[in-house]
Amino acid sequence: MRKAVFLMAALLFVTFRVEAQRVPRSLYVENNLGRTLSAIDLESGRIQQNVLTLGQIPNDLLAYRDRLFVVNSQPPEVWVVDVPSRQVTKRIALPEGSSPYQMALVGSRRAYVSLLVANEIAVLNLADGRIEKRIPVGRAPQAILVDLAENRAYVANTGGYPDFRPSSISIIDIRNDSVLYSLPVPENAQALSKGPDYRIYVVCSGKWGANAGKLCILDPWAPPKYEPAIVDTILLGGFPGDVAVTPEGLVFVSDWGDERNGFLYVYDASRGEVIHSATNPIRVGKGAGKLLYDTAENVLYVSNFADDTVQRLDPASGTVLATIRVGDGAHALAITEAVELHDPWADEVVEFTPGSPWSRFGYAFFPDNVLGPPTPSSAVNAYSPSNRADEILSLGHGGQITLAFTDNVVVDEEGPDFTIFENCFISPWIGGPFVEAATVSVSQDGVTWLTFPYDTLTYEGLAGAHPVRDPLHSTDPQLSGGDQFDLAVVGLSWIRYVRITDLGDVWREGPFNGDFDLDAVVAIHSRDEIPSTAAAEQASVPPRSPWLSPAYPNPFNASTRLRFYLPSPAVLKLEILDSRGRLVTCLCDGSAEAGEHWISWDGRDACGKAVPSGIYLARFTTSNVRLCEKLVLMR
Incomplete structure (x- = not known):
């Protein structure tokens, strides 16, 4: 249930809930010729073939939380698949003859779908399945990249068969679904990916057999006008088709290859040099197609259409670590994260009152981005925080959010009992944490609250003051970092609710510090039921602080x-x-x-x-x- 109540220019959001069962972290493969999905359990290595039959011409696959989105060109539909049951729960019809090609989420409630033949982007309302708008773009659009931080979407327009001209990049303002810019690029723009340098890397395949594949670099804020512009074009050769960028700035580009192998090319964005091109490619399976970088495991996946395999590679060395046989015509790839029946994360947003001013950053993915585990990326550390809108939510100046643990309770044991993950980081300019602080209150019943005592000089007792070191070990306080809290400080043996309130005007952390950005709340110590001795313990242990x-x-x-x-x-x-x-x-x-x-x-x-x-x-x-x-x- 979703309810919004307007109060003093603030929104109160009541009762958001994540329902879950145990599902392993998995890699799904869309088999284009077989018209099925394969599933690879990334925890056990188990492979399941043909777990779901797709449309006549499946073309794209996208994962979000416990859902998969399948784009079928024929029939022209988007299918919503429930991951735990592997059942299609919704079919969203698209215009007949439009040839839907790829899809990108614009938050958790809307999506863009490229319509190859119609030369348009369809704006989908995922809740009711309506097409809210059709945005005219360039000729034969394919890939879509949504950048929520900049409120923009980038569309690669191939130019269309057979001449692939004019090829262009359309840049859309996602706030009003209108085209802001159109930039010409070399023939057959196929794929897009954003790098750690905030630039957009565009693969232009050229014409088949011309050996003219190129990698274009689009700077969204190029001088002198600080407008989007292509600032470099790099000749790779071959006929490349997809692109993925690692946090270290290694740009991987796939190429169908020859009769024996598919090819991978590599451009080092940090050094500005080509490491592998058509003259010295990394050789992989036949018909190399789609690429997917796994941020949690720091590995690269490539689907090989011609030999029906998926390969796992080490990005640093380019070494193939594993070859996995899947279905006929391995194509699009997507990873779904593990879902637990009883997990240590907060499960429900009880209330959210944005502050003022409020950037709205992350709101497109609210409440999903503050529930579940912290950002699942090995690249997140004390010097490199999470900045993804699908993982964090800005509370705004003085904003407040209340979360609940519904399938368990946090209990008081030795050491800290729960951790709040914010995107605090070690700033090279100040030589210490870049603090965006908030007070923390806890409750057993959601009515009576206790606030952790805090010190605005040392930031002890506040959230948003300690950098995250390793979000992949979020329940280990020795490894995780983040802001850790011990229930003994407030004299409680267990709690179900956590309330976080941005400091606002109470204290100014610094001249450039922003507002609190919530990633996750994680229990270090939890139980499925309230401890039987809780009442007695509660009476015998008075709070240590006011x-x-x-x-x-x-x-x-x-x-x-x-x-x-x-x-x-x-x-x-x-x-x-x-x-x-x-x-x-x-x-x-x-x-x-x-x-x-x-x-x-x-x-x-x-x-x-x-x-x-x-x-x-x-x-x-x-x-x-x-x-x-x-x-x-x-x-």
């Missing part, structure tokens, strides 16, 4: 109540600030005994005057702790 719970009710109209706790007698101050950080009133300024305390605010300032509707901040300060909670007043 805490401030969220106000209730919130939003409020007449008045709201705040609850705070002191582990020992202390001098404290509880203030109400407006959205610009100005003092509205002080609710408490003095000494208080140890224990829990309640205090009310009636929505009035220090002079007794009713304040207007808006967002306010409750700031709780002791000698060693400062905590804040957001309040929403609605008159």
Whole structure:
């Protein structure tokens, strides 16, 4: 169920849920001539042939979470396949005679499909299967690359058989589905891939037999006008067909090859030189076609159409590591990640209130991008953070998100109990972490909340302050990095809910620091059921530090109540600030005994005057702790 409630120019999203069962991480192969799917279990190596029969002319395959999308040119349809059951759950009809060719997601709810014969891009609404729009592009479009960070899509227009002219790249603004630019390129533009240098690498095959294959480099912001332009064209030779770029900047290009082998060419983008071309190719199986770089395992897959195999290669050396026989006419490739029945990740977004301003980065893939494991890439480390919109969500300035563990609970054991993954990284300019901090609160029932104490000078107790070192070992705190939290600090033996609130105006991390970007919340210690001794443990272990719970009710109209706790007698101050950080009133300024305390605010300032509707901040300060909670007043 998806519900949106507009409140004070903020969106509250309620009850998003991931349903799952145990499915291994798998490589799927579309067998073009056999018209079937093959599945390779990447955990056990098991190969299953013909797990699903496809359309008469299947042409492309795309994976997203626990779904596969199959593009059939005939009949002209996109099929949505449920991975756990391997059943087609939806068929989306496309225009007759349009020859659908390739597909790219524009977020989790929309997709672009190239219509080869119609010279158009179809904009699909994946929820209801409607074609929302048809975008005219160049002649005979094939490959599509969507860059959500730049709000652009790149379309390779081949120019059409037999002359493949004019060949071009159409650049689309995905916010309004309109063409911004059209750039001429050499004949037969076939494939596109984005490199770590943010440039787009375009494979132009040329005419068959002409040995004129080229690799064009498109700079999206080329000087002097800082507009898209082809800044280099490299002759590779042969008749190349696909391209994949590694995080190290190795550009792999496939070529059908000769009667004995398929070929791979390699261009080193970081050094600007060709390592392998038609004169010295890496030799692979016959009819080398599609390429897929596996970010998690740092391996390259190539499908070999003519000998019905898929090969796994080491990108660094070009060595073939394995050859796997699949179905007839191995073609498109896609990897689906493992899905668990009981997993350690957060399962549900209970509430999301974007801050203001808000870049909306990652929103096209929300909520999927904050559920499940952190970015599954071996390239992510303390110096190279995740920047993929399908993996992270910006909360905006002062934004807040609440997540729930539905198939298990986080429990207190030795050491940290859960980790929050943000794209914090070691900045070479400041010589330390580039912090985008947020406070962290936890709850057992989603009503009563405890906030981890934090220090804005050291950033201890905050999320977004510690770089991720290894997201592939997300449950091992010794390897994973990220921001780790121990439930013993707040005196809880278990929790089900985690709330993350961007610091906003509470503290400015630096002149260029942005807002919190959430990747994932992962339990280090979890159980399927609430521990039987939890109640007794909860009563016997008081919190070690002061805490401030969220106000209730919130939003409020007449008045709201705040609850705070002191582990020992202390001098404290509880203030109400407006959205610009100005003092509205002080609710408490003095000494208080140890224990829990309640205090009310009636929505009035220090002079007794009713304040207007808006967002306010409750700031709780002791000698060693400062905590804040957001309040929403609605008159």
